[in-house]
Amino acid sequence: MKRDIKKEAFREFIAREGLKSTRQRDIILDFFLSAKRHMSVEELYRGLRARHPGIGYATVCRTLKLFAQSGIAHEIHFGDGQTRYEHLVEGEHHDHLVCTVCGTIAEFENKTIEALQKAVADSHGFIIRSHRMELYGLCAKCAK
Amino acid sequence: MKRDIKKEAFREFIAREGLKSTRQRDIILDFFLSAKRHMSVEELYRGLRARHPGIGYATVCRTLKLFAQSGIAHEIHFGDGQTRYEHLVEGEHHDHLVCTVCGTIAEFENKTIEALQKAVADSHGFIIRSHRMELYGLCAKCAK
C-alpha cells in the first residue's frame, strides 16, 4: 500500500540523516497521509490538535518541511498566503483545478500539455526542473 | 502607444470610482509602466524611492492594488513570498519561464496548451476564470 511505502521512505530518510523517530513525527505522518491532499499547515495543525492537544505548531511546520525534504511530500502555494502540502505519488505529476467559490481542488494530468511545455522550454533553451499549472474558476457544483 | 492607453484607462478608473489623481499615483504609474515587467513590490518601492525619497511603502502597495483593480495590472505570486505586479497587455495572456538560478522571468504564449486546458476543464465540468502556468528551471544562460 502507498501509505506504507511512504512511511518506509520517511523512516529511511530519518535514518540516513541521523535524525530521530519520535512520537510526534509518527502522529503527524499518519495524519498527513490519511488526510485529504492539499491541506494547509493550519488545517493539518487543527486536525492534529483535535486528537493530540499537546502538539505544537512549530513542530508541525518543521515536520512538514522534513516530509518535503525526504521526498514524500511537496509544498504548494496557491497565492492565498497559505502553505499547503500534498503527498507525492512517486514519479507522477499532476496539476490543479482550483474552485474559487468553494475552494475544492481537483487534480488532472495531461501528457500532451507536458510535452508542449517541454517544447516551449526547448525553444527558449530553457531546462525545466519543475512546473506548476493551476486553472482557477468554478467547479461543476458551483457552476450551477 | 501602450503606455498612454494604460494611463488613460487608469485615469478613467480613478474618475469612475470617485478617487483622486495625485502626484504619487502619477509617479508610481509612470515608473511601473516603464520598469521591467514582474517587479516585486519591494523592487518597485526601492526604484521609486531612489528618485522620490518621500514616497511611502504603504502608498506603493495601495496604488499597485488600485492598478490591479483598474485592470491595467495583475498581481502574481511565484511562491517566494513576494508579491509581483505585471502590466497587462489587454486581452493577451502569457505564462512564465522562471529561472531558479538568476531569477530571470521570460514569457511565452501557447494557444495549443490553452485549448487543451479548456478541454481538460470541460471534461471536469469546470469553468476556467483564469489560470497560471509557470515552468521553473534553468534559463539558456544559466544552463551553460
Add this chain to the structure above:
DNA sequence: CTACATGCAAACGGTTTGCACGTGT
C-alpha cells in the same frame, strides 16, 4: 550521556491598517 526534538513565546518578513495631517476637487 549526547545530540536531536519539542513546545512555547518571541522574532521575522511582507503586507495592511489606524491615524493625524495633507491635498485634490
Add this chain to the structure above:
DNA sequence: ACACGTGCAAACCGTTTGCATGTAG
C-alpha cells in the same frame, strides 16, 4: 469644505527561530 490620499508607525498573519526542557539512540 469635505472626502479622499499620504506617510509613518503599529498591527497583522503565517512562518521561523531561540531557548530551556524532554527524549531517542
